[in-house]
Amino acid sequence: MDETNHSAPPSWFSTPLFRVLLSQIIGFTIAFAGALSAAAITGETIHPLITLLVQGVVAALIGHRMGLARWWLPVQIILPPATLIATAWQLPPWIFLLVFIALLLVYWNTARNRVPLYLTNRTTWTALSELLPEEKGGQFIDIGCGIGGALLYLARQRPDMTFTGIExxxxxxxxxxxxxxxTSTRNLKLVYGDFWKEDLSSFDVAYAFLSPEPMPKLFEKIKAEMKPETMFVSNSFVVPEHPADEIIEVDDARETRLHLWRRASSNHEAAD
Known part of the structure; x- marks a missing residue:
């Protein structure tokens, strides 16, 4: 496999967790400097909960400017006052450790690869099933399969095919x-590991619901490894400078779009 198809993990300085920490430090500095100034002017002490709420708001705004996803906004705002409330309630330390470990296990990819956990909804499952090849015996891979809902559905719909999920x-x-x-789903194989190291040459359909960050390198990996007459489907995220061959609009609440690239011939690859 060509080295250009591997994604080197970004440094910790560019990860979301580092930006959260940095924005909270800046928010803390601004909020407490403001609280001290207000106390000096008015002669009254600002309630710590208000100060921490200001810290959260400032951190959320700064983090957003640093490029953090929108879902970090409420997390950043709630984090400082929630810490104070938890301390006031004298919650045992192991609870914080348990919550941290659970979040780490769920959002493992977000911290290092900027790929959050996105789950494919049921309406999109149906749309995907309609894209499967008519020929029997095909192979499908879900790149970043999450908790496996889409794969389990597709495997039931097409018992003649083999489905693989990597997470x-x-x-x-x-x-x-x-x-x-x-569920004893025999035509479903699950792989724990790095999808950059997975050989895609045996698959007829590759599906991904990741994030904008890995799409350019993933597309290069698809082109290098998948054979002609195969298809790559991206849920929601485009590949810069490589328009999809077809876009399917799913009739769901979030207005999902499935971007399809078909490797029909060597001429098509040259056009890319």
Whole structure:
């Protein structure tokens, strides 16, 4: 496999967790400097909860300017006052450790690869099933399969095909593995690991619901490894400078778009 198809993990300085920490430090500095100034002017002490709420708002705004996704906004705002409330309630330290470990296991990919956990909804499952090849015996891979809902549905719809899911976040993979075990889905294989190291040459359809960050390199990997007459489907996220061959609009609440690239011939590849 060509080295250009591997994604080197970004440095910690460019990860969302680092930007959250940095924005909270800046928010803390601004909020407490403001609280001290207000106390000096008015002679009254600002309630710590208000100060921490200001810290959260400032951190959320700064984090957003640093490029954090919108879903970090409420997390950033709530984090400082929630810490104070938890301390006031004298919650045991192991609860914080448990919550941290759970979040780490779920959002493992967000911290290192900027790929949050996105789950494919049921309406999109149906749309995907309609894209599967008519010929029997095909192979389908879900790149970043999460908890495996889409794969389990597709495997039931097409028992003649083989479905593979690869996931590197520990907790979602464990849930997917457990669901497969409980349903005894024989034509579904789950792989725990890095999808950059997975050989895609044997698959007829590759599906991904990741984030904008890995799409350019993933597309290059698709082109280098997948054979002609195969298809790549991206849920929601485009590939810069490579318009999709077809876009399917799913009739769901979030107005999902499936972007399709078909590797029909060598001429098509040259056009890319």
């Amino acid at each position: 590197s976040a520990p907790l979602p993979f464990a849930l997917a593995w457990l669901r497969r075990l409980l």
